[in-house]
Structures are given as C-alpha cells and as structure tokens.
Amino acid sequence: GAGVSQSPRYKVAKRGQDVALRCDPISGHVSLFWYQQALGQGPEFLTYFQNEAQLDKSGLPSDRFFAERPEGSVSTLKIQRTQQEDSAVYLCASSLGTSGRKETQYFGPGTRLLVL
Amino acid sequence: GESVGLHLPTLSVQEGDNSIINCAYSNSASDYFIWYKQESGKGPQFIIDIRSNMDKRQGQRVTVLLNKTVKHLSLQIAATQPGDSAVYFCAEKERSGSARQLTFGSGTQLTVLP
Structure with a gap:
C-alpha cells in the first residue's frame, strides 16, 4: 500500500x-509526527x-x-519568516496507534528546505 | 541531558561479511528501541525493533541485541550486501504515559566494499 508522502520534496x-x-x-x-533532520544528524522531534x-x-x-492536522489525516507544518538556521530536512512519520x-x-521521504 | 549515541560514525565491511553496528543509550526510562536505515535522499526505513522485556530479536538477515545492564543496543546484519550501504540510526522511546516521540542517535555510515 501507499506509504507516507510529503510535498514538496x-x-x-x-x-x-x-x-x-x-x-x-x-x-x-492515528498518530502523526514531525521531525527535523540537520545534515549529518539524526532526526529530532518537533511535534505529535x-x-x-x-x-x-x-x-x-x-x-x-506551527503545525496543524485539522481533519485528523493530512498535516501541514508552517514556518513563518524563515531563517537560515531553519534549513534542514523535515520528516513526517505516522503510526497506526x-x-x-x-x-x-x-517515515516519509522528507522535504529538504533551503533558506537563502 | 540523556541521549542516544553511537560508538562509531563509520563502518566499512566486505560484501558477504557480517556487520555489527553498536548504539549506547543513557535513558533508563526507555522501553522500546528501533533501528532505521536511511539511504541518501530518502526517509528513515524501519528495520527491526525490540522492547525492553527482550534481549534478542531476529528478522530477515538482521538481529537486534539489547543489553539493559550496560544500556547497549546492537544491530547485526548477516551476509552484508551492497544494498545495505546506508546510514543506520538507533532510536528509543520512553516508557511514559504521554511521550510518544522517538529520540535518535547521530547515525553510523555503513559502506559495503566489493
């Protein structure tokens, strides 16, 4: 079946x-997690x-x-006024319970964010 | 603070040999441990997990060993193949009523030599 998907890549x-x-x-x-992964590091928990x-x-x-999951399925992680230190891969994970x-x-494939 | 860490950042093995990747943890409240494999440009892929009431668990070509006395976790890969080349992370979860997140170590880069 389909795995976790993330966009944009x-x-x-x-x-x-x-x-x-x-x-x-x-x-x-039921459960959804966001993690942040800096280059060469392990993922770090953001929110659940x-x-x-x-x-x-x-x-x-x-x-x-800021993160939301209004209908209990799709989730959005929003970053306002991005800073260079926000550059990282943002990973989403889900579990059945x-x-x-x-x-x-x-885990999904992640979104690689680069802030210039 | 408490954290999950790895002994070696890189490991090179010959194709066909067995690989052993080690991980130390310090949080005595952890009761669930997982190994993930992460290839370049991809998300972590679940390999195998183990709970604190077990010492050993086997999967297909992989075995995880847990030594709670010294807070040590290891992943053994039998007959290592080129496709096993990746970064391997151990992760832990606390035995807590509310904590659900995983705490990851910094990873070991496994390179399989032809």
Missing part, C-alpha cells in the same frame, strides 16, 4: 518568507498529533513554527 525560500510543508500519512494511521489533536509541541524551536505493535513509526 525540495523547497528553496528566501530568508523572511513563509513556507508550508505537507504530509499525507498512511491511511488510517493523535488524530486532529496536537498533544505535544515541545520540540518546536520557536513560535515561528500508540501502543504495542501499532506504535511503529513509518
């Missing part, structure tokens, strides 16, 4: 521009949704970062 933004990154999770997956509820946003680096075998997270 690549985004170049001028410093100060707003960007919106989209994630389509695996159909039926269970259905439409954003249960944890402790990893968002500043109030310029939150316990046992259902909590395995499956």
Whole structure:
C-alpha cells in the first residue's frame, strides 16, 4: 500500500518568507509526527498529533513554527519568516496507534528546505 | 541531558561479511528501541525493533541485541550486501504515559566494499 508522502520534496525560500510543508500519512494511521533532520544528524522531534489533536509541541524551536492536522489525516507544518538556521530536512512519520505493535513509526521521504 | 549515541560514525565491511553496528543509550526510562536505515535522499526505513522485556530479536538477515545492564543496543546484519550501504540510526522511546516521540542517535555510515 501507499506509504507516507510529503510535498514538496525540495523547497528553496528566501530568508523572511513563509513556507508550508505537507504530509499525507498512511491511511488510517492515528498518530502523526514531525521531525527535523540537520545534515549529518539524526532526526529530532518537533511535534505529535493523535488524530486532529496536537498533544505535544515541545520540540518546536520557536513560535515561528506551527503545525496543524485539522481533519485528523493530512498535516501541514508552517514556518513563518524563515531563517537560515531553519534549513534542514523535515520528516513526517505516522503510526497506526500508540501502543504495542501499532506504535511503529513509518517515515516519509522528507522535504529538504533551503533558506537563502 | 540523556541521549542516544553511537560508538562509531563509520563502518566499512566486505560484501558477504557480517556487520555489527553498536548504539549506547543513557535513558533508563526507555522501553522500546528501533533501528532505521536511511539511504541518501530518502526517509528513515524501519528495520527491526525490540522492547525492553527482550534481549534478542531476529528478522530477515538482521538481529537486534539489547543489553539493559550496560544500556547497549546492537544491530547485526548477516551476509552484508551492497544494498545495505546506508546510514543506520538507533532510536528509543520512553516508557511514559504521554511521550510518544522517538529520540535518535547521530547515525553510523555503513559502506559495503566489493
């Protein structure tokens, strides 16, 4: 079946521009996660949704970062007034549930953001 | 703070040999561990996972070992193939009522030599 998809795959933004990154999770997956991956590093947690509820946003680096999942499926990560330090790969992951075998997270291909 | 880390940043092995990738963790509250493979330009791909009530788990050509006494995790790949060349990450999740996110290490680059 279809995996997690993300769009756009690549985004170049001028410093100060707003960007919106989209994630389509695996159909039926309750949990959705956003991670940020800097070059040569492991992914770092940004925020987590269970259905439409954003249960944890402790990893968002500043109030310029905002995420939503209004209907409990597709999610959008928005970054306002982008800065050069926002350049990274933004990964989305989804899982069927939150316990046992259902909590395995499956990742999308990521959106590579470059802020000039 | 507590973190997941890897012993070696790079590992080169001959095709057909076995590979062992190591990972140290320091968060004693973690009860779920996962290995991911990430190829260039792609997202992390799930390989195998293990819970803290187990010491060993086997998959197809892969085995994960967990030593809770020394907080050590390893991934063994049998008969390593060129397609196994990638960055491998270990990740952990806390045994917590609310925490759901994974904490990743910095990764090991595995290169398979012909």
